[in-house]
Amino acid sequence: MTAFDSATLGVLGELLVNGVLFGSMYGVAAIGLSLIFGTMGIIFLAQGAMIVLGGYAAYWAFRLLGLDPYLTLVVLMPVSLLVGAALYQMLFRRAAALSDRNTTLLIAVGLSFMLESAMSLMWTPDPRSITTTYTSSGFEIAGMRLSVTRTAGFLVAIVATFVVTLFLRRTMIGKAVRAVSEDMVASTLVGISPHRVNMVAFAVGIALAGVAGCTLAATYTIDPYFGFLLSLKALIALALGGLGNVGGALAGGILLGVIESGSSYFLPGWGDAMGYAAFLLVLLFRPQGLFVRAMKKV
């Protein structure tokens, strides 16, 4: 193998690894969207704004209190669970019962506008990032340099996916969430209260936004208007993985990360377009998602 080849391989390997690491953040956001969509059918376009809000929480905790972003994560999780529950009760409780999808879509959009504008007014539109002692440090594995924060974000994403999967499989309320995603009417007939389930699903979805926000702020820069793009990315990841499939959502996010990082190297500037193209191809030819074996109607 010539030196040139191994250098190319090294670049490809790094692109792949970076894509995987960053894509896991899309995956966490997509799992949140998936829970909210699965139970209530809401295309929650404000997910990205919630992620950015979580990112700002981590940023201010670091700036004002000196808290490490990964420590903030522990505090932010219960807080965002509560925020999610409150958001459901205030904004979506009534609308989730409507068959008209425009209503919930528009509420999410309205929420997104308000959050973006409020964050921009309070904290200025300047991009912010958390610079800790380890932000720029990295380590080498198999000749590839990995950044500490990206790797930490990846690990957080894996843990979050694992916890959500356990929650959905092992707990009573988690099983109820899955039942409602399968068939709302039938699960109501066997005595599941849809409002309670919706609230829990929504709260977990927002908590995942908080997780994604913390790792995002620790890894990259955030600004108030970054959220909308994140929502789109999470939607793409969701479609790639298949709606209503937790592991698939993470895999979809990782795949999107790889597609973007690869195409930003080979076709600079077209990374986003490649992501959307993959999204459309999957929607058209495999709408059940890439990572679902049996055909499952949503």
Next chain:
Amino acid sequence: MAGNRLYKSAAAAVLALALVPLVPGAVDHYAFFYLFLVFVHIVLAQSWNLVAGYTGQISLAQHAFFGVGGYTTVLIATALMDESGFYFNPLLLLASGLTAALFALAIGYPLLSKLAGDYFALGTLGFGEIIRIGLVKGGAATGGSAGVSMSSEPFETLLPHYLVGLLLAVAATVLVAVLMRSRIGLALMAIREDPVAAAASGVNVLRFKLLAFAIGGFLAGLAGSLYAFYVFSVSPGGFLNLSWTLYPILMCVMGGNGTVLGPVIGAFLMTAVFTAANIWLPGAHPIISGGLIIAVMLFMPEGILRLKAKRAGRQPAKSAAATPPGESSNMQRRQA
């Protein structure tokens, strides 16, 4: 039913609006600009109304057709037409609408033949984003993220914008009204209510969905062209902005989705709120707009003009009884 009175007063309102420029000083007043903006929004809202309100296909790509219309206008005007010939050239408006309609056909054929419901909505969103990135990366042809400008030399007053806008808004509304009384409208509404039953009754579902999507694209392209004549330049940020889809949705839903005059009422009200918020609270404008969107959706999700043709009186609709614009039956979530 709405009855003739509604349409008579609508005609009187149009006449009054056409006479507004005769009022001394009206052309220079801020309200004149507000009305122009209302007309742009009405055309866009009717475009969405036709596709989603009547046919039940929630499109999140109307801003892309709006952008295609605007770009067509500016690109043709700068490349092919001389200094004075392009200004409000009816052929240019028509070409912009038709180009957008062609895009709608090209996008709509693969999407509509394969996808329905939320998947269709997501697919249109994806196509819109691809068009936006294509324009950003279009290099010299599309001017990149800065966009393209055309000569603002012919501009004197807002009067031609106002009159053309009024004409297009009325034409779009009349078009929707006429379509919905024809067999085409019947087929579209049948598709919205139950695509399987419509197909079983001999409606070519794909063809009619495509037709509605293309006419919707045409109207959005016209609106984009009209708006391009006002700003004299196009850019991906200004034209391929999702707000140009979301605001019309808001106007339709607020006024009454799937009604002829609902989007018009919605356009007047929402544009008033946006304009007022923009004047008095420039920085906080999206907070007010976002809060208002949420309030409207929470407290009157059926819209002001939800005409309940099936029911005798005009009692307010119960939440679960609202007509679902989404189409498949598993979308209906009636919770206890």
